[in-house]
Amino acid sequence: MKIAQVSPLMESCPPQLYGGTERVVSYLTEELVRQGHEVTLFASGDSQTGATLRAACDRALRLDPECKDPLPHYLVLLNQVARTADLFDIVHFHADYLHFPLFAPRWSKTLTTTHGRMDLPDYAPLFREFPMMPLVSISDAQRLPMPSANWCGTVYHGLPSDLYTPGLGNGGYLAFIGRISPEKGPDKAVEIARRAGVPLKIAAKVDKVDLEYYNGKIKRLLKTPGVEFIGEIGESEKREFLRNAAALLFPIDWPEPFGLVVIEAMANGTPVVALRRGAVPEVVEDGVTGLVVDTVDEAVAAVPKALSLDRSAVRRRFEQRFTVERMAGDYIALYGEVLRRGSMNAVVSGGRASNQRGAA
């Protein structure tokens, strides 16, 4: 197939440091190339890919000190995609919803993966206005606030099987990785580790928007004995960080739509202690790949249980459920499904429907 992947521009594909969506887009893109598809990747110019790269900006916007407003770059991106859309069988969008007005008349050659939370009230009118746009959720839980949107399927994220190999988890610490923000629960991670009596290492970035939270609430917690803050880490450091961790703490306080770091931990054989929010019960199999708990108290009690889980079984479940081959296969199936819907629609309506915008 001729496939366009449209990535966010905040990070490169793959990201140099943190960045979930661009990482997934990168894995998917490279796997589609490996499977022999003709793939064009629309992404920041510092991306690395085996696909044809179309760059809307020179550098990942988050790391570009010149970038004050990302939006203009996304408009350039959209125009690049629109100008070349005829060259592709399918255009797969990963960068929110900015393309909806532009691609509504061509919905039947698009697929949009919703990578973020869906529980903002602002989204209801958006999905009402664009009922034709085919959507993919990254967990079933992600759909809950917007059950009647045009969902075509759920595709869990996947990682290259050889990206990580099972580690021994003998570093003697619990791991926390992500952003320092209230919804990721770094404060809870500190409490759980402290009360469980196991050292904690925190690998995390602090976004500008979270500086107040970091300075006001988290900075002093990082002085807790046994807690070490190692800042934002790149891919190679993350490998060591995760494979040596006894367990990952995932004490989220928001409807996490997937939780990429959870399957990254699993790929290293590292079990997860996670709060039951969002996609957690779908991704973590309680008692097999980790422990799913409802409170901080339960999380403290779950730590020793997590440490006793069979790390090779954790890795095995990763290989069964969360590889990039499985993810790419799921998406290829959905591309076919969207194209079939589009052509059926064209037959039924004599081609008019494929050009129609949402009804007034």
Added chain:
Amino acid sequence: MKIAQVSPLMESCPPQLYGGTERVVSYLTEELVRQGHEVTLFASGDSQTGATLRAACDRALRLDPECKDPLPHYLVLLNQVARTADLFDIVHFHADYLHFPLFAPRWSKTLTTTHGRMDLPDYAPLFREFPMMPLVSISDAQRLPMPSANWCGTVYHGLPSDLYTPGLGNGGYLAFIGRISPEKGPDKAVEIARRAGVPLKIAAKVDKVDLEYYNGKIKRLLKTPGVEFIGEIGESEKREFLRNAAALLFPIDWPEPFGLVVIEAMANGTPVVALRRGAVPEVVEDGVTGLVVDTVDEAVAAVPKALSLDRSAVRRRFEQRFTVERMAGDYIALYGEVLRRGSMNAVVSGGRASNQRGAA
């Protein structure tokens, strides 16, 4: 003419409180209606207009506690405009650049007024990608960072002549009105008033993004003897506030693209003491409608001179230069100009150019 006006959605048209762009869109819309044009206003649902109102959202987004992310509402707005674009001779956009990809193939029936600052580096690639979009600046100074963009003209803002009547300016105070943000210079206003020995009244809103600046730098200055902070005010309070002011202080520290409050003051006969930044020298006639100065020291010295200016001359210059009739006339001329360019383009290229996107 059949004219669509596309307003931002942050405030209603007109705004209930602060809000420059929506205020200008509202004045323009009502004047075009008065002149007999068929006008459709795309704006928030709580807008008041004699035009046909198309509402993309129920309420002005800034005042809607439910609104966390304005962008989805703008996508709904864009789709509403796109679906009905054939009904209009011209579509006049006032809400940034989000419509560029969607309307690039139909540029010849659009006009975009740039209401904000143009000096972000992010705009250069945007205007390179969309060289066909016809633009209007709100001052010549606004164009400086982007001289090669597709400027069709400069149209200064205008106000209904009867919105304000000349006041006596005998309230015994200097006025500051706007946002509490570093670029508006509230700190300088306090210093100028204090050193000039004239009381100062500050009517201003504090945006979330400016809270740190307000708490850290401004709050304590507001305790300066002679300084009174009256918060955000509505239209009727603004009238009294401006007509009773001895002069307006406009000590901006950014390339202000226009400065609506300056002509609001002039409409009340109130002279302005302004720092020479952005559009100030175009809008304020030094020695006639106010004093244009380069430093705070000069501003202090200018205050007594401003108080001695002839307030009826200030009002007279407003009537000559900044009424809504003049603004609407300028825009009508530019609508005609864009339509002529579009049809010439269509003749020259056999219609292809009018559908073309920017070259690759």
